[in-house]
Amino acid sequence: MNLTAVRSNRNKLMLLAVLVLLCAAAYLLVEVNLDSPKLFAYAMKIRTPKLIAMLITAFAIGGASLVFQSVINNTIVTPCLLGMNSLYTLIHTAVVFFLGSGSIVATHANLSFAVDVLLMGIAATIIYSWIFQKTNHNVLYVLLVGTVLTSFFGSIQTTLTRVMDPNEYDTLLSTLVASFSNINSEIILLSVVLLGAIVWFLRKDLALLDVLTLGKAQAINLGVDYDRCIRRLLLGVTLCIAVATAMVGPISFLGLIIANLSRQLLKTYRHSQLVLGSALFGMLVLVGGQLIVEHVYTYAVPVSVFITVGGGLYFLYLLLTRKKV
Amino acid sequence: MRIHELTKQYDGKTVVDAVSFSIPKGKVISLIGPNGAGKSTVMGMISRLIAHDSGLVEFEGKDIGKWKSKELSKRLAILTQSNNIQMKLTVRELVSFGRFPYSGNRITPEDSAIIDRAIAYMELEAFQDRFIDELSGGQRQRAMIAMVIAQDTEYVLLDEPTNNLDIYHATNMMKIVRRLCDELGKTVILVLHEINYAAFYSDYICAFKNGSVAKFGTVEEVITKENLSDIYQVDFEILNIAGKPLSIYY
Ligand SMILES: Nc1ncnc2c1ncn2[C@@H]1O[C@H](COP(=O)(O)OP(=O)(O)O)[C@@H](O)[C@H]1O
Numbered sequence: 001m002n003l004t005a006v007r008s009n010r011n012k013l014m015l016l017a018v019l020v021l022l023c024a025a026a027y028l029l030v031e032v033n034l035d036s037p038k039l040f041a042y043a044m045k046i047r048t049p050k051l052i053a054m055l056i057t058a059f060a061i062g063g064a065s066l067v068f069q070s071v072i073n074n075t076i077v078t079p080c081l082l083g084m085n086s087l088y089t090l091i092h093t094a095v096v097f098f099l100g101s102g103s104i105v106a107t108h109a110n111l112s113f114a115v116d117v118l119l120m121g122i123a124a125t126i127i128y129s130w131i132f133q134k135t136n137h138n139v140l141y142v143l144l145v146g147t148v149l150t151s152f153f154g155s156i157q158t159t160l161t162r163v164m165d166p167n168e169y170d171t172l173l174s175t176l177v178a179s180f181s182n183i184n185s186e187i188i189l190l191s192v193v194l195l196g197a198i199v200w201f202l203r204k205d206l207a208l209l210d211v212l213t214l215g216k217a218q219a220i221n222l223g224v225d226y227d228r229c230i231r232r233l234l235l236g237v238t239l240c241i242a243v244a245t246a247m248v249g250p251i252s253f254l255g256l257i258i259a260n261l262s263r264q265l266l267k268t269y270r271h272s273q274l275v276l277g278s279a280l281f282g283m284l285v286l287v288g289g290q291l292i293v294e295h296v297y298t299y300a301v302p303v304s305v306f307i308t309v310g311g312g313l314y315f316l317y318l319l320l321t322r323k324k325v
Numbered sequence: 326m327r328i329h330e331l332t333k334q335y336d337g338k339t340v341v342d343a344v345s346f347s348i349p350k351g352k353v354i355s356l357i358g359p360n361g362a363g364k365s366t367v368m369g370m371i372s373r374l375i376a377h378d379s380g381l382v383e384f385e386g387k388d389i390g391k392w393k394s395k396e397l398s399k400r401l402a403i404l405t406q407s408n409n410i411q412m413k414l415t416v417r418e419l420v421s422f423g424r425f426p427y428s429g430n431r432i433t434p435e436d437s438a439i440i441d442r443a444i445a446y447m448e449l450e451a452f453q454d455r456f457i458d459e460l461s462g463g464q465r466q467r468a469m470i471a472m473v474i475a476q477d478t479e480y481v482l483l484d485e486p487t488n489n490l491d492i493y494h495a496t497n498m499m500k501i502v503r504r505l506c507d508e509l510g511k512t513v514i515l516v517l518h519e520i521n522y523a524a525f526y527s528d529y530i531c532a533f534k535n536g537s538v539a540k541f542g543t544v545e546e547v548i549t550k551e552n553l554s555d556i557y558q559v560d561f562e563i564l565n566i567a568g569k570p571l572s573i574y575y
């Protein structure tokens with residue numbers, strides 16, 4: 001049973017990967033004029049960065065959400081529900097606000113991204129480790145505080161943009177809140193490097209995820225340096241959310257959907273499979289969703305709206321069908 | 326293992342107060358005492374799960390805090406009182422985690438043999454491929470104990486291992502504790518609620534009351550009418566059965 005379960009999960013993951021590839025190919029090629037090389041090259045130039053950005057986002061959010069759930073030992077909480085993406089948007093706004101939209105930090109996409117990510121790492125580590133300590137990891141409190149923080153960060157961010165002068169506000173809107181129609185593709189390379197570095201630095205901690213889900217006492221009993229491991233993983237989660245938010249803007253609920261779909265499909269404790277499943281589901285939802293939005297709804301409704309509506313319903317479903325929170 | 330003046334406070338309230346005793350190697354030592362006496366807290370502190378406020382826990386001549394957690398996990402295993410695992414995990418997979426300190430996530434053939442033995446010890450063969458969230462509390466408890474056995478450490482700490490078990494499995498559990506000690510030479514420290522199990526199967530008993538050690542000694546020294554009446558505040562009679570002082574209370 002043990003081995004067959006592993007093998008059947010491998011098949012499921014393969015199937016998912018194939019679906020993602022099909023979606024990606026369709027996204028690149030649907031309604032492309034294959035006769036004219038010029039038009040073809042143009043379409044590729046527009047679509048490829050977008051596709052890559054979506055794949056990166058899916059990986060970052062999928063991985064981060066699943067790891068986060070395992071770290072705090074609850075499957076209905078995700079980093080976005082705790083306001084991590086609002087925090088990132090706030091940091092980005094604050095940097096532009098205090099340094100001015102003409103400053104080198106604000107005009108240079110990669111530099112701006114690097115500064116934001118650094119600040120985010122520091123701020124989030126302080127804020128969230130404090131919250132987890134204060135609430136004693138009680139999930140309902142954590143969720144409550146997270147909801148408050150989301151609107152808190154959001155309000156400060158709105159206030160900052162209101163008091164900025166109108167010129168600044170314009171620059172801000174276009175760079176600040178990335179979205180699927182306004183993907184921040186300049187930072188793709190840096191994001192890939194950053195994500196690669198995160199995975200590499202955390203490889204030992206990631207290998208401990210299976211044991212961490214046995215709970216704090218068992219993890220320590222089995223020789224895990226629990227506090228250090230949790231701190232490092234949380235930092236990694238924060239940075240992944242920063243990457244995703246910088247690239248396509250905030251999408252609440254995406255992490256919740258894909259992490260739980262992965263858990264439901266694979267029914268395992270092996271995080272190597274769960275994380276992969278979560279990332280693949282993310283790619284499927286984003287690329288498939290965008291495909292539908294662009295060609296069926298011709299951009300009338302952005303994909304983030306679908307995800308938020310679908311995700312909200314799914315969240316309620318998860319809450320109501322769980323035996324205990 | 327030596328425990329010296331161990332103290333723990335929660336919110337200014339002292340729950341473990343200057344507890345000192347030495348744990349003889351290769352013996353079964355039971356901690357008994359009323360609820361809230363501090364037994365679990367002491368177990369947590371001597372296994373590095375809970376930080377102590379003052380005092381010293383010396384393990385094999387070295388302060389427990391100075392041990393590498395990984396090294397310690399090959400020499401000392403603990404099962405806490407409450408365990409709440411959210412993962413989809415089969416019994417066998419859970420027991421396999423006991424091998425984590427040695428082999429990480431990769432199970433070697435030797436590990437498999439040890440896992441098989443631990444499962445057989447706890448008579449879990451029939452359940453080994455069932456998910457733990459589909460088992461009864463007692464079956465889950467036995468799976469957790471099998472995991473600790475698979476960890477194969479010199480010191481085994483069990484906090485109320487007979488909790489949730491029916492008399493057959495509880496008695497079996499105590500016999501296994503005895504075998505771990507007699508056949509495999511392990512030092513077993515347990516928290517027990519059933520005084521008679523403690524009296525029948527242990528070498529030493531440490532009785533707690535209000536965060537302090539009320540009595541520590543051999544079974545015969547501790548299990549007396551006066552001691553038990555003092556510790557539990559109820560009347561006791563001691564009967565001598567099969568050479569052991571068994572107690573009844575009323
Ligand atoms: N994490 C904690 N926070 C506050 N008080 C605690 C905590 N853990 C235990 N206590 C208190 O310490 C005392 C001893 O608890 P414990 O060691 O679990 O007792 P026992 O295992 O002997 O029943 C109890 O009064 C309990 O309420």
Ligand SMILES: [Mg+2]
Nearest residue numbers: 364365406516
């Ligand atoms: Mg207890």
